[in-house]
Amino acid sequence: MKDILILLFRSKRFIVGFVLFLGILSFALIGPMLNPKNPFQMVGGLFSPPSDRFILGTDNLGRDVFTQLMYGTRTSLLIGCTAGVIATTIGVTIGSVAGYKGGIVEEVLMGITNVFITIPSIVILILLSIAIKARSAIVMGLVIGVTAWPWTARAVRAQTSSLKTREHIDIARITGFSSIEMIIYEILPYMFSYIFMAFILQFSGGILNEATLSMLGLGPFQTVSLGVMLHWSLLWEAVRTGAWWAFIPPVICLSITTFSLMSMNSGMDEVFNPRLRRS
Amino acid sequence: MRNPFVRYLIQKISWYILAFFVAVSLNFILPRLIPGNPVSVIVNQMATGGVQSDVLERLYSTYMKEFGLDKPLYIQYFNYLRNIFRWNLGTSFMLYPGKVKDLIGRALPWTISLQVPAILSGWIIGNLLGAFSAYKGGKFDSVAFTLSLVFSNIPYYCLAIVFLYLLAVRFGLFPVGGGYSFGIVPTLSLKFIADAIYHYILPYLSMVLVAIGGQAIGMREMSLYELTSDYVNYAKNLGVRDERIIRYVFRNAMLPQITGLAISFGTMMGGALVTESVFSYPGVGSLLFTAIRQSDYPLIQGCTLIITIAVLTANFLVEIAYGFIDPRIRAVQLGER
Numbered sequence: 001m002k003d004i005l006i007l008l009f010r011s012k013r014f015i016v017g018f019v020l021f022l023g024i025l026s027f028a029l030i031g032p033m034l035n036p037k038n039p040f041q042m043v044g045g046l047f048s049p050p051s052d053r054f055i056l057g058t059d060n061l062g063r064d065v066f067t068q069l070m071y072g073t074r075t076s077l078l079i080g081c082t083a084g085v086i087a088t089t090i091g092v093t094i095g096s097v098a099g100y101k102g103g104i105v106e107e108v109l110m111g112i113t114n115v116f117i118t119i120p121s122i123v124i125l126i127l128l129s130i131a132i133k134a135r136s137a138i139v140m141g142l143v144i145g146v147t148a149w150p151w152t153a154r155a156v157r158a159q160t161s162s163l164k165t166r167e168h169i170d171i172a173r174i175t176g177f178s179s180i181e182m183i184i185y186e187i188l189p190y191m192f193s194y195i196f197m198a199f200i201l202q203f204s205g206g207i208l209n210e211a212t213l214s215m216l217g218l219g220p221f222q223t224v225s226l227g228v229m230l231h232w233s234l235l236w237e238a239v240r241t242g243a244w245w246a247f248i249p250p251v252i253c254l255s256i257t258t259f260s261l262m263s264m265n266s267g268m269d270e271v272f273n274p275r276l277r278r279s
Numbered sequence: 280m281r282n283p284f285v286r287y288l289i290q291k292i293s294w295y296i297l298a299f300f301v302a303v304s305l306n307f308i309l310p311r312l313i314p315g316n317p318v319s320v321i322v323n324q325m326a327t328g329g330v331q332s333d334v335l336e337r338l339y340s341t342y343m344k345e346f347g348l349d350k351p352l353y354i355q356y357f358n359y360l361r362n363i364f365r366w367n368l369g370t371s372f373m374l375y376p377g378k379v380k381d382l383i384g385r386a387l388p389w390t391i392s393l394q395v396p397a398i399l400s401g402w403i404i405g406n407l408l409g410a411f412s413a414y415k416g417g418k419f420d421s422v423a424f425t426l427s428l429v430f431s432n433i434p435y436y437c438l439a440i441v442f443l444y445l446l447a448v449r450f451g452l453f454p455v456g457g458g459y460s461f462g463i464v465p466t467l468s469l470k471f472i473a474d475a476i477y478h479y480i481l482p483y484l485s486m487v488l489v490a491i492g493g494q495a496i497g498m499r500e501m502s503l504y505e506l507t508s509d510y511v512n513y514a515k516n517l518g519v520r521d522e523r524i525i526r527y528v529f530r531n532a533m534l535p536q537i538t539g540l541a542i543s544f545g546t547m548m549g550g551a552l553v554t555e556s557v558f559s560y561p562g563v564g565s566l567l568f569t570a571i572r573q574s575d576y577p578l579i580q581g582c583t584l585i586i587t588i589a590v591l592t593a594n595f596l597v598e599i600a601y602g603f604i605d606p607r608i609r610a611v612q613l614g615e616r
Contacts, residue, residue, distance in 0.1 A: 075345070115297055115301050118295065119302045120546075121549075123583045124302075124305060124307075126571075128309060131309040131310060132312075171394060215436060216568055218571060239443050239448060240443075241449050253436040255432065255434070266428065
């Protein structure tokens with residue numbers, strides 16, 4: 001474990017991603033603690049530009065953009081993380097069971113997976129969001145998670161199938177492990193790094209999906225997220241009226257967050273797949 | 280059935296038909312989970328707008344009949360399927376009595392002419408860039424890779440918003456939205472085409488840059504794998520010329536990227552829809568944006584249906600093409616193996 005950490009921190013890409021992500025995380029977690037204002041409170045004039053009183057100005061209803069940004073980033077991270085956990089859990093479960101069991105179980109599970117890979121996930125996301133009226137941040141994370149798992153399932157199945165042929169698996173089987181024990185103790189630990197990387201990808205995908213849905217007007221209710229801020233900017237024409245402070249900050253936060261996650265992912269890829277390392 | 284290619288084709292087609300039915304069923308069932316009767320919700324919304332009561336009654340009966348909400352669920356489902364195959368997508372709430380199929384028919388050409396070129400050209404340029412930077416290495420590689428990483432991680436719509444603000448609003452180089460200027464009638468005149476292209480550039484750019492970045496990263500990685508493989512070492516030791524090796528590497532690394540093309544049609548869709556609404560581009564994305572804002576369920580369902588059909592068709596075409604290109608599948612098809 002310690003070796004891996006040392007290796008990870010030798011990868012420049014991982015360090016850059018990690019530092020950026022820590023920055024975003026502390027902004028979203030510590031910010032609201034130091035600045036416990038209500039992001040929905042109308043405190044100033046319409047679209048007032050940044051000033052001493054409002055660091056990032058106010059939006060179309062005179063609400064403080066900087067406060068919104070802190071709470072919005074927090075919501076987006078929460079939704080992304082929930083979606084990532086759900087999607088990774090479902091994907092790993094289906095993929096490892098399909099890969100380990102083989103036969104008809106594998107055919108059925110992979111059949112379902114392939115159908116859901118083929119159907120564009122944005123369609124299911126839109127339909128699910130419309131059907132669920134009480135969309136809190138957690139519910140949105142769940143919705144995004146249950147539509148995002150197929151890629152992870154497919155990848156984990158491939159890994160499991162190849163791991164299955166190793167010798168330690170045969171030995172464990174002789175000692176009488178059940179299928180579930182086999183998967184938990186003998187298969188999953190060998191692809192821990194892989195699963196963690198899949199989680200990071202899903203995390204970042206979840207944040208992007210949240211933004212897409214919110215911008216279409218299907219965001220969380222009574223909560224501000226980065227996507228909701230962008231939706232407001234579109235709806236109230238902040239872009240065309242030139243109120244840059246209402247939409248550039250969420251754009252930057254969104255981009256930094258996804259960039260930091262992808263950068264960490266790519267750094268980990270370098271460490272765990274030595275073939276990608278350039279000597 | 281003995282022809283292997285026909286078998287491959289039939290197998291693929293049945294998968295896509297299955298996926299289509301699952302999607303259509305979700306399209307049917309999910310909006311019906313909305314609590315309460317959607318028709319009365321809509322009619323009540325209109326009632327607050329001060330519409331006369333006999334008009335409301337007519338609206339109510341139109342929609343009840345169209346949805347068949349008074350009938351059992353399975354009959355509703357069969358009606359729904361029958362209507363889809365007759366391309367009868369119902370009547371829009373917000374633009375009553377406008378037909379959903381007409382609204383979508385007007386928007387679809389804009390979306391296709393924006394997205395297909397953006398995805399295809401982004402894919403081609405991205406792959407060339409990725410392969411080249413993997414082979415080249417050094418400064419070029421690290422600059423190209425970092426740029427690709429940055430661009431591929433900016434969501435389309437974020438780049439779209441930044442472009443719209445900087446290039447259109449701030450510096451006035453491009454129009455601030457729409458598919459063509461006000462007061463120009465969409466005809467096949469030179470003036471209209473020039474105007475449409477002028478409006479096209481920003482949405483296109485904001486999508487293609489992100490696509491190039493994403494594809495370049497994937498291709499670079501594939502090429503790096505290939506470059507360290509045994510056959511490359513072997514060819515090098517044999518003294519095969521570099522250009523030749525690159526050609527081998529490119530062809531091998533290219534195969535998974537073709538699957539990548541199919542994936543991009545599906546995954547780019549969401550971002551592309553939002554990009555359209557950022558630019559108020561008169562495509563399906565902007566239509567969906569307004570439909571969601573107005574709770575126009577028939578129109579939303581029509582949009583999701585057309586998106587499903589478009590993505591499934593694109594994926595299907597790519598997969599068939601893949602069958603022709605991949606020598607392993609081709610060999611099986613031709614019965615050589």
